[in-house]
Amino acid sequence: MRWSQYFIPTTKETPKDATAASHVLMLRAGLIRQVAAGMYTYLPLGYRALRKVEQIVREEMDAAGAIELHMPVLQPLSLWEETGRVEAMGDVLLRLAGPEGDWRPNTVLGPTHEEVITDTARAYLKSYKQLPINLYQIQTKFRGEARPKSGVLRTREFLMKDAYSFHDSLECLHKAYKTMYDTYCRIFGRCGLPYVAVEADSGAIGGDVSHEFMVLTPAGEDSVAISESGGYAANLERASAHPAPPQTDEPLPMEEVHTPGVGRVEDVCEFLGTRPEQMIKTLVYDIKALRVVDGKDVEWTGWVVALVRGDHEINEHKLERVVREAFDDEVVLHFELATPDSIEELTGAAVGFAGPQGLVERVDKLIVDRDVTTMRNAATGANKTDYHVRNVNPGRDFPIEGDKVVVADIRMVVEGDLAPNAEHDPLHIRTAIEVGHVFELGTKYSEAMHATYLNRDGKPRPLIMGCYGIGLNRILAAAIESHHDDGGIIWPMSIAPFEVIVIALDPRDETVMQTASRIHDELVNADLDVLFDDRDERAGFKFKDADLIGIPLRVIVGKKSLAGGMVEFCHRRDDEKQKVTPAEVVGLVVKAVGEELAGLGRAQAHDAASVL
RNA sequence: CGGGGCGUGGCGCAGCCUGGCUAGCGCGUCUGCAUGGGGUGCAGAAGGUCGCAGGUUCAAAUCCUGUCGCCCCGACCA
Numbered sequence: 174m175r176w177s178q179y180f181i182p183t184t185k186e187t188p189k190d191a192t193a194a195s196h197v198l199m200l201r202a203g204l205i206r207q208v209a210a211g212m213y214t215y216l217p218l219g220y221r222a223l224r225k226v227e228q229i230v231r232e233e234m235d236a237a238g239a240i241e242l243h244m245p246v247l248q249p250l251s252l253w254e255e256t257g258r259v260e261a262m263g264d265v266l267l268r269l270a271g272p273e274g275d276w277r278p279n280t281v282l283g284p285t286h287e288e289v290i291t292d293t294a295r296a297y298l299k300s301y302k303q304l305p306i307n308l309y310q311i312q313t314k315f316r317g318e319a320r321p322k323s324g325v326l327r328t329r330e331f332l333m334k335d336a337y338s339f340h341d342s343l344e345c346l347h348k349a350y351k352t353m354y355d356t357y358c359r360i361f362g363r364c365g366l367p368y369v370a371v372e373a374d375s376g377a378i379g380g381d382v383s384h385e386f387m388v389l390t391p392a393g394e395d396s397v398a399i400s401e402s403g404g405y406a407a408n409l410e411r412a413s414a415h416p417a418p419p420q421t422d423e424p425l426p427m428e429e430v431h432t433p434g435v436g437r438v439e440d441v442c443e444f445l446g447t448r449p450e451q452m453i454k455t456l457v458y459d460i461k462a463l464r465v466v467d468g469k470d471v472e473w474t475g476w477v478v479a480l481v482r483g484d485h486e487i488n489e490h491k492l493e494r495v496v497r498e499a500f501d502d503e504v505v506l507h508f509e510l511a512t513p514d515s516i517e518e519l520t521g522a523a524v525g526f527a528g529p530q531g532l533v534e535r536v537d538k539l540i541v542d543r544d545v546t547t548m549r550n551a552a553t554g555a556n557k558t559d560y561h562v563r564n565v566n567p568g569r570d571f572p573i574e575g576d577k578v579v580v581a582d583i584r585m586v587v588e589g590d591l592a593p594n595a596e597h598d599p600l601h602i603r604t605a606i607e608v609g610h611v612f613e614l615g616t617k618y619s620e621a622m623h624a625t626y627l628n629r630d631g632k633p634r635p636l637i638m639g640c641y642g643i644g645l646n647r648i649l650a651a652a653i654e655s656h657h658d659d660g661g662i663i664w665p666m667s668i669a670p671f672e673v674i675v676i677a678l679d680p681r682d683e684t685v686m687q688t689a690s691r692i693h694d695e696l697v698n699a700d701l702d703v704l705f706d707d708r709d710e711r712a713g714f715k716f717k718d719a720d721l722i723g724i725p726l727r728v729i730v731g732k733k734s735l736a737g738g739m740v741e742f743c744h745r746r747d748d749e750k751q752k753v754t755p756a757e758v759v760g761l762v763v764k765a766v767g768e769e770l771a772g773l774g775r776a777q778a779h780d781a782a783s784v785l
Numbered sequence: 786c787g788g789g790g791c792g793u794g795g796c797g798c799a800g801c802c803u804g805g806c807u808a809g810c811g812c813g814u815c816u817g818c819a820u821g822g823g824g825u826g827c828a829g830a831a832g833g834u835c836g837c838a839g840g841u842u843c844a845a846a847u848c849c850u851g852u853c854g855c856c857c858c859g860a861c862c863a
Contacts, residue, residue: 186797190856285863319861713823
C-alpha cells in the first residue's frame, strides 16, 4: 500500500480531550475519530488492526471447536422480560422510541446476547445428544453507558466476541470453561498482551465461577490484587487476604470514655491514643426484603450491621454477597448504607458513635469481618453521642456466633496484605483493563427461559450454560497502553495494521524510488502487509510519522546508503539500523515477521507475577 | 445522576474579568522558490454562524438567562 494513495491522518499535536495514552495515540496516529461521546469511526489504519484482532479471535475460537453464527442487534424486549433483566440492566439497555403499540418501544439494541442465544437453544437443542455445543459471534454491542471514557476503552458501541456453551452436566461445563480459559490465554498471548487471569465477581450476568483477563495499565478502570509470587490474582471486588493473626492480650474491663465531637476514626485514635487497627468500625445498613409468610409475600425493613477493623474498608461487593446468602430464602429489594436518621434510630447516638455492643437484638443480621473476631481490647463507639468505649472484646461484649451473626470476609484487601493461601506472599494492587471474561452461568437463563433438553432418561432438564466474552476494541487499546513510547505506538506484529513499512527517503531520486518500490512489491509477493511511504516529504517528517503509527519493521531506502549499494533495516522497538543489500532485505523481513509471529503464538498462560 | 472544567477556521490555543477598531497566534492546507537522513526555511493565499437560542446595550466572542455538546473525578457498569 502506497501511503500517498492511502488515508492516514496523523497529527503532531496532542488532542485536548484525550488523557489515556492509548486514546492520545489512537487519535494522533489516525486510527480513530470520535463521532460523539463513546462512538468512534475506525479509520483505515485502526480498522486494519481491529480486523487482525478479530481474525485471531476467530481462528482460536474455531480451533477450540466453537461454531460461529450471527445474532441480531435488534432484539425483542420480551426476551429480556423473560429473564427479568429489563430491570437489572436499567439504563444500560437501550430501547427504541416510538408511538405506543408500535414495534419500536418493544425493541432493544442488544447489550449482550444471552437471551437471544438461549431462545435459539431452546428451539433446537432438544436432546443430550446435541450437547455439548459452543456457539459464538463477533458482533456490535450497544450499551447506554453513563460515562464513556478513555477513547475506545469504554464506549456506547463496541465490538465483542461472545460465546455461549451448552451442556448436560457440570463436569462438561467445567471442561468447556477450561478450554475457553486456555483459548483466551492463546488469544491474548497472540495479541501480544501482558495479560493476567484473575478470579472475578460475576456481577449482573450471574453464575458462580468466573475469571477476568486483565491487562495492567494505569488507564484501566478495574483494580486487581496480585500476589508477589503470582500464585494469587483476583479482582479487588472479590479478593481476600490471609486472616490477621489473633491478638493475645488479656481482655480488660470495658470502659466508656467521653469523646465530645470526635466521630471519625482518625480523630478518635488521636483522642484515645490508639491506632486504627485497634478500632472497630460499625457500619449500619438499611435493608428491605420480601419474605414469604403463609404463602404471601411480605415486605419488611430492618438493619444489618457490619463490623470491620478501623484501618480496613468494607468491600460492598463481598458484603452484598454475604447478605444475599444470609437472607437466602428471601428477596433482598434494597440494601444500602443507612441514612443518619436511621442510624440514630438504631443506635440512639449520632453518626460516628455506633458500636456493636447490645445491637444484635435490634438488628436483623450482625456481620463481623473475620479480622474483627480475633481483636482484643478494641475501641469503638458507645452508642451514645460523644462517647466511645475501649477494651471491647469480641465474643464477650458482642456475639460472634449465633442465629443473627455471620462471620465472614467482608473487607477490602489492601496493598501489602498477604495472599489468602500463603504466609509470605504480599499482595499488590494495580489498575487494569478487562479484555475478557469467562463465566460458568449454570441454569440461570435456561431456567428463566425454559430452555430444556431431554436427558438419557427422557426427562426434561434445563441446559447448563457457560458464557465467554472478549472486548475487541479494548484489545487494541490495551495493546497500545502496553506497547508505546514517547514517539508513538509499537505494535505487536500480530495486530499491527502493517507488518513492515518501506520508507523512501529521497522520493525524487529515481533510483531510490525504484529500489523502494521493488522491495515493496517483493514483500507484498511474500504475502506480508506492507506500507510504502512514497510521500514527497522530508526524512524527519517520515521518521516521526513511522514512529507514531508504530509499524514493527522498517526498511529505509535513502540516497546515502544506496550509494554504497545498501538499504537499512530496523525494528520500531529499538531503532538499531542494520545495513543490508536490497537483495537480502526481503528475506530478512520475511524471517523477522515469521519469528515474531511464532513467538507470540507460543505465548503461554504465564503466571501473574510476570506482569507486576 | 452528583461534582469540576471546556465549547472561538481541520487541529491546538489567545482574546472574555474591565463590552467598542478589520476576531488574533501556532500547526495543518493551497501556490511559488529554496531545502532534502529525525515534524525545514522564506514569501504569498484560502479558510471563522466565536456551540445554539433568547435577553441587556447605541454596540456582545466578551455581560445575563436558558439550552445543547464534549472532557475529567465520582456513582453505575456484561
